Structures are given as C-alpha cells and as structure tokens.
Amino acid sequence: xNAVDKEVLLTEVRKAIGTxxxxxxxxxxxxxGLIYDLRIREGEVSIQMTLTTQHCPAGEVIVNGVKAAVExxxxxxxxxxxxxxxxxxxxxMLSARARELLGWG
Amino acid sequence: xxxxxxxxxxxxxxxxxxxxxxxxxxxxxxxxCLALEPSLILQPHISPGxxxxxxxxxxxxxxxxxxxxxxxxxxxxxxxxxxxxxxxxWAHLSAHGVGVTILISGFxxxxxEWVAAxxxxxxxxxxxxxxxxxxxxxxxxxxxxxxxxxxxxxxxxVATVVLGVVMAVDRRWGLMGLPxxxxxxxxxxxxxxxxxxxxxxxxxxxLVPMFTMGxxxxxxxxxxxxxxxxxxxxxLASGLVFGVHAVALFGAGVLAGGIVSSGVxxxxxxxxxxxxxxxxxxxxxxxxxxxxxxxxxxxLILLATxxxxxxxxxxxxxxxxxxxxxxxxxxMGMLGKIVPFLVWMTAYGPKVGRQKVPVAAALxxxxxxRAWLIAHAAGVALAVxxxxxxxxxxxxxxxxxxxxxxxxxxxxxxxxxxxxxxxxPFAPVTPVFQT
Numbered sequence: 001x002n003a004v005d006k007e008v009l010l011t012e013v014r015k016a017i018g019t020x021x022x023x024x025x026x027x028x029x030x031x032x033g034l035i036y037d038l039r040i041r042e043g044e045v046s047i048q049m050t051l052t053t054q055h056c057p058a059g060e061v062i063v064n065g066v067k068a069a070v071e072x073x074x075x076x077x078x079x080x081x082x083x084x085x086x087x088x089x090x091x092x093m094l095s096a097r098a099r100e101l102l103g104w105g
Numbered sequence: 106x107x108x109x110x111x112x113x114x115x116x117x118x119x120x121x122x123x124x125x126x127x128x129x130x131x132x133x134x135x136x137x138c139l140a141l142e143p144s145l146i147l148q149p150h151i152s153p154g155x156x157x158x159x160x161x162x163x164x165x166x167x168x169x170x171x172x173x174x175x176x177x178x179x180x181x182x183x184x185x186x187x188x189x190x191x192x193x194x195w196a197h198l199s200a201h202g203v204g205v206t207i208l209i210s211g212f213x214x215x216x217x218e219w220v221a222a223x224x225x226x227x228x229x230x231x232x233x234x235x236x237x238x239x240x241x242x243x244x245x246x247x248x249x250x251x252x253x254x255x256x257x258x259x260x261x262x263v264a265t266v267v268l269g270v271v272m273a274v275d276r277r278w279g280l281m282g283l284p285x286x287x288x289x290x291x292x293x294x295x296x297x298x299x300x301x302x303x304x305x306x307x308x309x310x311x312l313v314p315m316f317t318m319g320x321x322x323x324x325x326x327x328x329x330x331x332x333x334x335x336x337x338x339x340x341l342a343s344g345l346v347f348g349v350h351a352v353a354l355f356g357a358g359v360l361a362g363g364i365v366s367s368g369v370x371x372x373x374x375x376x377x378x379x380x381x382x383x384x385x386x387x388x389x390x391x392x393x394x395x396x397x398x399x400x401x402x403x404x405l406i407l408l409a410t411x412x413x414x415x416x417x418x419x420x421x422x423x424x425x426x427x428x429x430x431x432x433x434x435x436x437m438g439m440l441g442k443i444v445p446f447l448v449w450m451t452a453y454g455p456k457v458g459r460q461k462v463p464v465a466a467a468l469x470x471x472x473x474x475r476a477w478l479i480a481h482a483a484g485v486a487l488a489v490x491x492x493x494x495x496x497x498x499x500x501x502x503x504x505x506x507x508x509x510x511x512x513x514x515x516x517x518x519x520x521x522x523x524x525x526x527x528x529x530p531f532a533p534v535t536p537v538f539q540t
Contacts, residue, residue: 020457023449024316025380026464053315057181061450065457072459091318091379102318103381 009040012073017047020065023058027101029066033093036084043077045070050089059083118447120194124173125444127202129518131165134209136511143504146492150420151289157212162428163296164227165205167436168262171304172201172234174443179241179255182311188240193233200230217277224270231266235259249324250331254307257335261299268292291345298338298360301432302397306331306367309394309435310374316387316442317378326370333363357408361401368398384466385474386441392482393434400427422492429507430485437481437514445469445521452524468524473517480510 017035018028029035029049037048047066051059063081070079094102138158139145148155176194180187187194204226211219238259245252269292275283310321321327337360344353371394383391403423407413413420449465456462484507491499 016458019461021462021464023446023453023457023465025318026466052318054184055181055311056315057177057446058450058454061454061457065459068458070458091320094379099379102379104379 006040009073009075010038013038013040013045013070013076016069016073017066020062020069022052022062025102027098029062031095031098031101033089033095033098034062035066036087043075045076045079046082047079048082048084050084052089054085117191118177118451120191120198121173121177122444122447122451123198124169124176124201125440125447127198127205128166128169128173129515131161131169131205131209132511133515135161135166136508139504140508143501144497146421146425146488146500146503147418147495147497148421149417150424151286153212153215155421157209159424159428160205160212161209162433164266165209167301167428167432169201169205170436170440171301172197174308174439175234175238175255175259175304177443177447178308178311179238182308183241183245183247183252183255185241185244187237188244189233189237193237197230197233200226200233204228204230211273217273221270221273221277224266224273228263228266228270231259231262235263250327251307251311254303254331257331258300258303258307261295261303261338265292265296265300268295287345287348291342294345295338295342297427297432298334298341301435302334302364303331305394305397305435306334306363309367309371309390312439312442313371313374313387313390314377317375317380317383319374319376319378321370322373322377323370326366326373330363330365330367330370333359333366335363337361337363354405354408357401357405361398361405364398364401368394384441385471385478386438386469389434389438389441389474389478389481391438392478393431393436393438396426396431396434400431416493418495419493422489425485425488425492429488433481433485437477440518441469441474444518448521448524452527468521470517470520473513473520477510477514477517480506480513484510 014030017030017038020029021027022029022032025032032052034049034051035047036050037046039046047070049063049066051062056062063083067079067081070076094104135158138154138161142154145154145158150156150159176187204223207219207223208227209223211217211221211223235256238256242252242256268288271281272283272285272288272292275281276285306327310327314320337356337358340356341353341360342356344350344356375391400423403426407419407423445468446465449463449468453462484503487499487506488503490496491503
C-alpha cells in the first residue's frame with residue numbers, strides 16, 4: 001500500500017469512526033476526543049481509544065461499534081480496538097464542533 | 106482499575122427493565138386509587154386507604170425502580186460483576202412483585218396477616234439484595250461516598266422492611282405490645298432518609314456528571330453529607346424509638362446538615378456541566394433534589410414545635426412534599442434518562458457501527474416530558490396546599506392533575522418501550538484490552 005492509498009484509507013477509517021455516536025449526547029466519538037491513536041498496516045487497523053468515564057454504561061457498545069464500523073470498510077481486513085485510560089479523558093479534548101453541539105462554544 | 110473491568114461488569118438490561126415495569130404498574134395503581142378517591146390526600150396518615158396508597162407509591166413504585174436501577178448501576182459504578190447469580194436477581198423480582206401486591210391488598214382490606222406475609226416476602230428479596238450489594242462492594246476497589254451509598258442504603262432498606270413486618274405482626278396478633286405510633290415515624294424515616302436519601306447522596310454524583318458531561322465537585326461535601334446523614338438518622342431513630350425528644354431533635358438537625366452538605370456538592374456538580382441546556386428529566390431531578398432540604402426543614406419544624414399536634418393536617422402535607430414531591434421528582438426524572446438508555450442499549454446497542462441508529466435521548470418525547478413535569482409540579486403544589494387547609498375541592502383537582510400528568514408520563518414510556526419491538530440480529534464483536 002503506497003502513501004496515497006494509506007492516506008485515503010485513513011480518511012475512510014476516520015469517516016467510519018465518525019458514524020459512531022455517543023448514545024447520550026449524539027456526538028461522534030472522534031469529536032468527543034475519545035480516539036487517541038489510529039494506525040494502519042497492510043489492511044489491519046489498530047485503534048487506541050478511551051471513554052469519558054471508566055464507569056460508562058455504554059462503553060462496550062461504543063467500543064464494539066467503532067470496531068464494527070471500521071471493519072465494514074472493504075479495504076480493512078481486521079480492526080483491533082484497544083481501550084486505554086492514560087491519559088485520562090477530560091472535556092478539554094472535545095472538538096470545537098462538539099462544544100458547539102453541547103452549547104458550550 | 107483494569108481497562109476491561111468497566112466493560113466486563115455490564116450486564117443484561119432485562120431485569121432492571123422488569124423491576125421498572127413493575128414499579129410503573131404500581132404507580133398506575135396508586136394514581137388510579139387517588140383519582141377514584143381524592144379525599145385520601147386529606148385523610149390521616151394512619152388510615153388504611155392512605156397506608157395502601159403510600160405503600161403502592163413507595164415500595165411499589167419508588168423502591169422497585171431504585172432496585173432495578175441499582176442492579177444496573179452497581180456493577181458499572183463499582184467496576185466488578187454483581188456478586189449474585191441471575192436466578193437470585195429474578196427470584197428477588199418475583200418475591201418483591203408478589204410481596205408488594207399482597208402487602209397493598211392487606212392494607213386496603215385491613216388484613217394485617219396479609220401485610221405481614223407480603224412484607225416478609227419483600228423482606229426476603231431485600232435481604233438478598235443487601236447481601237449482593239455488600240459482596241459486590243467488598244469485591245470492588247472503589248471506596249468513595251458513591252460506592253458506599255449502595256451497601257449502606259441497602260442496609261437501611263432491610264431495617265425498614267423488617268421493622269414494618271414486625272409492626273404488622275404485632276398489629277395483627279398483639280404479641281409484643283409495641284408502641285405503633287412511636288415506631289411508625291421511625292419506619293417511615295429510616296426508609297425515606299436511610300434508603301432513598303443515602304442512595305441519592307451517592308448515585309446523584311455518578312448520574313449527573315454522566316448525563317450532563319460535568320464533573321464531581323466538592324467531593325468532601327459529598328462524603329460529609331453521607332456521614333452526617335447516617336449519624337443524624339441513627340440519633341433521630343433512637344430518639345423517636347425511646348421517646349427522647351432532645352436526641353431526636355439533635356439527630357434531625359445533623360441529618361438536615363448532611364442534606365445541606367450534599368446539596369452544596371450537588372449544585373456545584375450540576376453547575377460544572379458542559380451540556381448547558383437542562384432537559385426536562387434533569388430539571389425534574391434538580392427540582393426533586395432542591396425539595397429535599399425543603400422537606401428537611403418542614404420535618405424539623407414538625408419535630409421542634411407542637412404544630413403537628415395542633416394542626417394534624419400538616420402531617421399529610423409533609424408526606425406529600427417528601428414522597429410525591431422530592432423523591433418522585435428525583436426518581437421520575439432519573440427514569441426519564443434511564444429507561445430510554447436501557448431500551449436503546451437493548452434495541453440499538455448491537456447495531457452501533459453497523460447501521461445508522463438514533464441516539465438514546467431521541468427515543469423519548471421532550472414535549473411529553475415537559476407536559477408531565479408541569480402537571481406533576483402543579484399537582485404536588487396543589488395537593489400540599491389542599492392537605493394543609495383540608496380543602497376537598499383542592500384535593501380533587503390535585504388528584505386529577507397528578508393522574509393526568511401520570512398518564513402523559515406512561516404514554517411517553519410506552520412510546521420509548523415500543524423501540525424494543527424493532528430489534529434485529531446481533532453479531533457480537535469483542536474488543537482487545539490493554540493490560
């Protein structure tokens with residue numbers, strides 16, 4: 001996979017992740033700042049992500065949703081989602097769009 | 106905490122939804138009784154009709170909903186699986202449902218052997234619940250006020266139900282000659298403050314930041330509030346049982362201090378929210394929380410003065426402020442967030458990332474939530490005024506407004522629950538966790 005193809009796939013993966021919304025706030029998980037790292041190697045995608053709280057009751061659904069959304073792309077063979085708590089998520093990680101949606105702009 | 110712990114602890118939403126459904130059925134029964142006999146608002150708190158109504162509303166509705174919510178939240182908040190098997194949780198629901206039904210029928214017909222039998226079944230379930238709460242808590246590494254609120258509130262609930270059963274046995278067979286009029290306020294206050302307030306003083310600080318994207322503020326006030334409530338309640342209950350007025354008054358004062366301490370932390374936490382606009386459900390929760398200190402001041406006045414003896418009609422008004430006011434606003438507000446979430450998890454959770462799904466909040470109609478909130482607030486305010494003044498017309502209008510609000514509330518929940526019928530196939534995928 002050349003650099004251009006990799007960049008195109010990266011954009012597709014980000015777009016797919018953007019379809020997964022937090023069920024309470026209706027904001028895409030990437031806008032919430034939950035995606036910490038994204039790597040692609042030979043059609044295999046590895047994602048490091050967190051949750052807004054360790055006690056998030058929708059955590060399993062969100063994590064599984066990210067994996068499913070990425071694996072739905074034809075050019076992705078497998079996606080691995082790794083859940084991390086370091087660094088701890090804070091509201092400062094929200095994107096400008098997320099802040100606007102929350103009325104916090 | 107291991108990264109997987111937060112996820113591995115979650116479980117099926119069917120049991121919490123079943124407890125909630127039973128609770129909603131009990132509320133419907135209570136509101137139907139009130140609509141058919143509005144004079145219940147004016148009757149003395151020891152009359153059979155009022156006892157039946159109060160037990161349909163409190164153990165039937167409020168306790169059932171809180172039990173369902175606890176079974177859902179305990180493993181999530183404590184970060185470990187529930188320390189009891191699925192069959193035991195379903196057995197608890199069965200015992201609770203049958204027990205509460207017998208209990209309410211017993212009060213309605215004045216058959217105290219039914220009350221004792223129904224109460225004993227409820228107590229069996231509650232003991233099992235408290236055992237699970239303590240064991241789950243023991244397995245958890247979390248030791249803040251939020252975590253402690255689960256086992257402590259469960260213990261108060263055991264004490265409340267056991268005392269209730271003992272009182273019913275004594276009333277029916279007169280074996281012990283207990284001072285029922287002295288024990289009744291103890292039974293009521295250890296239930297209302299011991300179970301509901303203790304739970305609220307913990308769980309509110311988990312739920313409010315979660316639903317508003319805020320953060321816990323003033324954690325020392327949270328701990329202080331919980332501790333003061335426990336100390337105050339022990340003194341209040343001891344003072345009432347042994348008839349030592351000064352001890353009861355001191356306990357009520359400390360309890361009120363605990364409520365103020367938690368209130369300071371609650372409104373500071375609410376103020377930290379990133380989602381600026383409060384939805385009707387969260388507004389209801391906040392109104393309920395604000396009514397708790399009002400109820401505490403009301404109770405202090407009743408205890409410190411002779412108002413209750415000179416004007417007995419203020420006692421039902423006090424009960425309405427606590428039960429239909431503070432606690433119902435909190436619990437019904439919480440339900441307005443929890444039910445759409447549990448239904449969403451069951452109906453749409455498995456489809457996330459595979460197809461477009463609605464957000465949980467969209468399942469509930471905000472217009473219905475607002476209409477219920479206005480009707481319930483108006484109904485409670487009118488019921489308090491009518492009870493205090495002994496107004497039959499006011500009581501009738503208040504009962505009808507409360508029932509109308511209840512119908513709107515039920516209709517909205519039915520609309521939410523209809524999404525369960527739209528379930529599709531589930532293909533699970535398992536994430537990998539970093540150790």
